[in-house]
Amino acid sequence: MHQDTPTPQAAIERSALFVATLTSFMGPFMISAVNVALPSIQQDLGLDAVQLSWVATAYLVAVAVGLIPSGRIADIHGRKRVFTTGLVVYTLSAIAAAFVTTGFALIALRSVQGLGVSLFTTTGMAILTSIFPPERRGRALGIYVAAVYVGLSVGPFVGGQLTHLFGWRSIFLVMGPLGAGSIAVTLLFLKGEWAEARGERFDFGGTLVYAASMIALACGASILPSVAGGVLLVLALVGFVLFFRLQVRSPHPVFQVSLLVENRVFAFSCLAALLNYSATFGTTFLMSLYLQYIQGLPPQTAGLVLMAQPVMMALFSPAAGRLSDRVEPRLLASAGMGVTVAGMLVFTGLGADTPLGWIGANLVLLGLGFALFSSPNMSAIMGSVARHQYGLASGTAATMRLLGQMTSMATATVVLALLVGREAIAPENYDRFLLSVRTAFTISALLCAAGIFFSLFRGRLRR
Template sequence: MSPDVPALCDAGCQDPAICRMPALPVTATEKRIVLLIAILSGFLTPFDGSAVNIALPTIGSAFHMDAISLSWVATAYLLASALFLVPFGKLADIYGRKKIYLWGICVFGAASLIMTFVATEQQMIAVRVLQGIGAAMIFGTAIAILTAVFPPGERGKALGIYITSVYLGLSLGPFFGGVLTDAFGWRSIFYINVPIAITAAVLIVWKLRGEWAECVGEKFDLAGSLIYNLGLIALMVGFSVLPDISGGALVVAGLLLIGAFVWYEQRQAFPVLNMQLFFKSRIFAFSNVAALINYSATYAVAFLLSLDLQYTKGFSAEYAGVILIASPFFQMIVSPFAGKLSDKHDSQVLSSLGMGLTALGLFLFIFLNESTPLWYIIVVLIILGIGFGLFSSPNINAIMSAVDKRYYGVASGINSTMRLLGQMLSMGIAMMIFAIVIGQVEITPANYPQFTQSLHWAFVLFTVMCVAGIYFSLARGKQEGQTVVEG
């Protein structure tokens, strides 16, 4: 290291001599400020997503959207987030996590305001893409900043509190989304995001010191990012047009592009996604695979149940929202305790137990039909909430503790990408089943039997996936202290 920068690159870079970002000492007060900012942003994006899910039948009626187009209101947001998350995670490592984080909050808030003025379904989906880009900047940096600020002995607790804010957003989203939709219309949902985004942005500018940029001077891998994005787009568009032959061709093309991306990244000096993180740590690799499977098997549950409760059960958006609170509410309760336990005990058992409970809940939903009693739905949602709460924060703690400081941004981006890819895959499966069983028609009483059949097949597939996830959660092995991958 150059003598004029002593101790300024304690986190390390590919070329430490070019790094000039000081690692500022963090006081207890600053830790609390960082956690508060993370909580606000952690609440913001899931609140929006879960509130929009509740409003989908109302939005569908307003724009006369069929089942697949309605799915794209949720999927466009997820796709944009997944496309940009890994690139923004790397850009944050190069140019500063605070900078990217702040831009993410601003873009998300601005897109939410614009959403209140859209007049067509095409405009709505386009602005949802813009929201997804803002969310990618937030997702790719929030966990990385928390991990950089909190040492291993405190990290699980901090991550657990952060994840609690995520679940609080998920919990309040269906309820307030339903209340706002019934009382003021679906556009009112997006107004809520604006003051929260403004508050978070002010706190970032006013109170957050430092940039946490440990790879200043590295080149950004634009070609790798483009290959990655094209692969994801092909996969999701392909899912939406199955069983048409063009859909199958796009899915195959997407898989080939993802394979090409993996091959290309291993040959780059400064890859946008360091594949060695997967190859050098079984804990890192298998924990991320387990996360991918878990989200793939669970994300579409709220979407499907929102439609089921409002279409076949005839509930209002507000009442459906109250019912759907059950799962994220129990996630919110369990997650901080699970995160704290993962600081002292190996995450393997906690995460695997959570995955097992999630698989049980999904299995019980296979038997859902028009005459299923409400108490049954609520009990199963509680099982899913406890399962996911036990799985999530210990799993994230294992992932982030398995890498060196300089990879926190990328590791955070990878973890968030696994979540978003899983959510996209979950919605892709739902869209594929709708396309095969119902077709591109608006959901009406005449096709409720086909809709119920779609739910059955979705939950069968999700259960099988989650059972496979138990294997990966167990097979990653025990975490002895902090297993660090240095790339």
């Protein structure tokens, strides 16, 4: 039987899906893999605890600062160009980080790496949205989201193995061929350029205010509940108020405030994402402590139990994305939020003798709920804006995710600090630690329940 040759459009779609999926894997993989290698990095470079924390924090702060400006730059100058630039920056800084001899150099390169991630994270999703028609977009975004969870799932295991066999520097060297391959595929096979806002000016003043506010927010959240943390959060709030006022007045804003004011589908979808990540991201952190301290599991066994959640996310996100091509995304996303609330409520009853099978089953439930929410919600965000706003929408969605993750970790940190205090977790305070875990999951359930409202009443994406 004669087989039709692939159309140029089909080839472009495959190339875009390949590079976007690979890059969506690389960022989360690097985060989770490096976290496992931190003790080895500390020993090799002679870092103190604060310096070591900045190996991870500098990366996240740089990503947070770069996401929204990157989206605007991509809309003006071309998404493929910004995507490729991000890959080059990320790959070169990762390779350079493998050869550092001081903690300062590593932290600086982690910041550069984070900026590279912000460039290709924002534009990867925008390119997929530009290329794939609405009837196939949900499936593509579902695969893209699944790759994020695969990166989070395999990062600790692969990072641990690489660190054990070849040293922590090998984690950064592995990014070399992955990044180079992505650059080659992008340049050779991803034809075309997308810059619907070409010719418009870039708002440098607004970007500086945004960057300063985001740095204050990220640094403040990382040192809560200290007084300095509270002061930084207040400064961040003042900065964001100033930023929004500047954006309203600017003829070419880096962030179009009208998207949040006039586009209810976009605004409510972003708020739902913020609340969902605020509720769910700290689950792994809290359950890792619970399984090791209360259940007495060794780290590797606790890690295997915790993999149940991201594995379910990776398995079901593409299916949820495909389903959102046919079913109104708000219905699927709201159902996913409901399932997540149920899972959080189960964990509010954790005790010293909760069966391990029951915990694993609930992690599976949480993974299913998050997969059902994430891909359809992303499809709603990207489908609710005009083509010239794809980069901005993608950057905003990624920023909501990062802000939610920071909120979730800050909530867990504050609850532990208030109820356990500045003590090592030990048998004499296990009762207070369990109360902290249950309290944190109660807050998470309430946040997720509020998210159902925004998800359900965002309005219809399709008429």
